[in-house]
Amino acid sequence: MTVTVEDEAVTRGAGRLAVELDGVVKRFGSVTAVDGVSLRIRPGEVVALLGPNGAGKTSTIDLLLGLSAPSAGAVRVYGRAPREAVALGLVSAVLQTGGLLKDYTVEETVRLTALVFGRPVAAVDEALRRAGIEDLRRRLVGRCSGGQQQRLRFAMALLPDPELLILDEPTTGMDVGGRHDFWSAIRRDARSGRTVIFATHYLEEADAYADRVVFVRRGRIVADGTAAQVKALASGRTVRATLPGADEGALRALPGVESVEVRGDAVLVAARDTDAVARHLLTATAARDLEITSRNLEQAFLALTGDDEGVGAGR
Amino acid sequence: MTVVAQRRLPRLGGFSAGLVALELRRLVRNRRTVVMTLVLPAVFYLAFGSSADYRAERAGDGNVAGFVLVSMAVYGAMLATTSGGAVVAVERAAGWSRQLRLTPLRPVAYIAVKLVLAMVLGAASVAIAFVVGAVTGAQLPAAAWVECGVLAWSCALVFAAFGLFMGYLLPTENVMQILSPVLAVLSFAGGLFVPVNQLGDTFATVARFTPVYGVGEIARYPLVHDGDLWPAAANVLVWTALFGWGAVWRFRRDTARV
Numbered sequence: 001m002t003v004t005v006e007d008e009a010v011t012r013g014a015g016r017l018a019v020e021l022d023g024v025v026k027r028f029g030s031v032t033a034v035d036g037v038s039l040r041i042r043p044g045e046v047v048a049l050l051g052p053n054g055a056g057k058t059s060t061i062d063l064l065l066g067l068s069a070p071s072a073g074a075v076r077v078y079g080r081a082p083r084e085a086v087a088l089g090l091v092s093a094v095l096q097t098g099g100l101l102k103d104y105t106v107e108e109t110v111r112l113t114a115l116v117f118g119r120p121v122a123a124v125d126e127a128l129r130r131a132g133i134e135d136l137r138r139r140l141v142g143r144c145s146g147g148q149q150q151r152l153r154f155a156m157a158l159l160p161d162p163e164l165l166i167l168d169e170p171t172t173g174m175d176v177g178g179r180h181d182f183w184s185a186i187r188r189d190a191r192s193g194r195t196v197i198f199a200t201h202y203l204e205e206a207d208a209y210a211d212r213v214v215f216v217r218r219g220r221i222v223a224d225g226t227a228a229q230v231k232a233l234a235s236g237r238t239v240r241a242t243l244p245g246a247d248e249g250a251l252r253a254l255p256g257v258e259s260v261e262v263r264g265d266a267v268l269v270a271a272r273d274t275d276a277v278a279r280h281l282l283t284a285t286a287a288r289d290l291e292i293t294s295r296n297l298e299q300a301f302l303a304l305t306g307d308d309e310g311v312g313a314g315r
Numbered sequence: 316m317t318v319v320a321q322r323r324l325p326r327l328g329g330f331s332a333g334l335v336a337l338e339l340r341r342l343v344r345n346r347r348t349v350v351m352t353l354v355l356p357a358v359f360y361l362a363f364g365s366s367a368d369y370r371a372e373r374a375g376d377g378n379v380a381g382f383v384l385v386s387m388a389v390y391g392a393m394l395a396t397t398s399g400g401a402v403v404a405v406e407r408a409a410g411w412s413r414q415l416r417l418t419p420l421r422p423v424a425y426i427a428v429k430l431v432l433a434m435v436l437g438a439a440s441v442a443i444a445f446v447v448g449a450v451t452g453a454q455l456p457a458a459a460w461v462e463c464g465v466l467a468w469s470c471a472l473v474f475a476a477f478g479l480f481m482g483y484l485l486p487t488e489n490v491m492q493i494l495s496p497v498l499a500v501l502s503f504a505g506g507l508f509v510p511v512n513q514l515g516d517t518f519a520t521v522a523r524f525t526p527v528y529g530v531g532e533i534a535r536y537p538l539v540h541d542g543d544l545w546p547a548a549a550n551v552l553v554w555t556a557l558f559g560w561g562a563v564w565r566f567r568r569d570t571a572r573v
């Protein structure tokens with residue numbers, strides 16, 4: 001254990017960054033899970049870490065929680081080393097799976113958490129209520145459904161009343177109803193000021209619940225922007241046409257155009273209003289062979305890993 | 316945020332009586348643990364030690380039934396303290412240890428809780444066996460009831476260390492299904508079920524170096540006033556040190572951040 005602060009009172013500060021990652025690298029043998037990530041998150045932000053499986057989201061979260069140490073770079077949470085922030089209850093987390101004992105009841109599990117955090121008994125009822133599992137308090141954990149167990153993990157995470165709450169793919173394996181209930185509980189809890197970071201590979205979740213979306217792929221941040229920018233990114237469509245000698249500047253100037261790419265005789269225009277782009281191409285240029293396709297998340301990721309100019313370029 | 320909250324680390328690294336009480340409640344909820352550690356030793360005594368012959372035959376300052384009873388109490392204390400320590404294997408397999416790393420609970424405090432639990436369970440096991448023995452004809456001098464009981468219990472600390480070591484070594488939820496046969500074999504080898512001098516010289520010599528031997532010899536000493544007390548004490552100390560070292564070694568590896 002590396003916690004050195006004994007009995008030190010910590011005051012909530014507004015000016016301090018909630019999270020500061022500086023050139024963080026995490027290697028496991030020859031595999032680089034996190035490859036030079038720098039990220040600053042201010043108090044009160046709700047941030048989605050969005051990326052496909054194996055992108056390095058969980059590795060990044062483990063670093064933030066002090067469950068692993070970076071191979072290079074620095075990690076600070078509320079200005080402190082992660083282990084220290086965890087021990088003081090500044091940061092808590094809902095991890096993906098496991099982490100529960102089947103032969104405790106729901107209430108006992110939360111009570112145990114309160115005991116080790118040195119929190120009063122009243123905090124137990126409060127956490128159970130906020131997680132929406134008051135009526136399950138006497139049920140054995142082993143008899144709870146996946147969604148109920150996840151809300152129990154949420155109650156445990158709420159106990160220290162953390163400044164920063166981290167959720168690692170919190171709704172994996174839940175059905176639609178369970179997912180809805182879980183996010184409702186998170187939303188109810190979202191009192192002013194709590195910083196939330198959640199990892200997900202569901203674009204809809206990032207869109208619905210995050211102020212800011214950080215795209216991660218192969219251990220790197222490939223884009224960082226607002227949820228609106230992300231929505232445009234994924235809801236936009238692409239017009240492809242054959243147009244020798246296309247005037248890139250003119251196309252870029254059309255309303256709603258997000259990116260223009262010229263590949264030989266072909267031109268690809270990503271835009272929110274692809275009808276307008278098609279009308280322009282067919283009436284004002286010599287374009288032919290028009291194709292309009294919608295972009296899915298996979299393509300959005302691909303677009304971001306290549307040339308991400310013009311899309312969600314961030315901070 | 317406008318609220319000013321004071322954040323402090325808990326006292327004693329998170330160790331508290333409340334935590335021990337909660338863990339104890341969970342422990343007795345596990346029927347297999349209760350039967351194996353609290354009921355089985357008394358049943359073994361009734362089956363193998365409480366016959367009319369054994370009640371009539373003298374052994375030291377008591378009867379043979381009393382002699383067998385003390386051995387079974389040692390066996391019960393061993394089972395109890397081993398399972399108390401080995402429970403860390405279950406908790407690691409369930410990801411609970413990882414979950415606890417998201418709290419201020421220090422690993423040392425966690426181990427302290429497990430040791431206290433192991434010893435509480437061991438004390439209960441010895442007490443139950445002794446009560447059953449007392450009402451079914453086992454005879455020991457008054458002082459020996461207390462002395463044998465306390466020695467059987469306290470020397471079983473070596474198996475709390477053994478349980479912890481195995482708990483960190485074996486990555487399985489069914490750790491006690493592996494360890495109970497091991498303990499049974501060690502009990503035979505250490506002369507707990509059958510006195511070592513009945514098994515021939517070679518075996519008797521080997522037996523002295525096995526981990527159950529010392530505990531049994533010491534626990535029965537107040538009854539029989541016979542046996543090699545100092546080699547037995549050395550046996551307990553060496554094995555406690557070895558298992559304790561093993562537990563610390565695995566524990567360090569387990570809590571190291573990778």
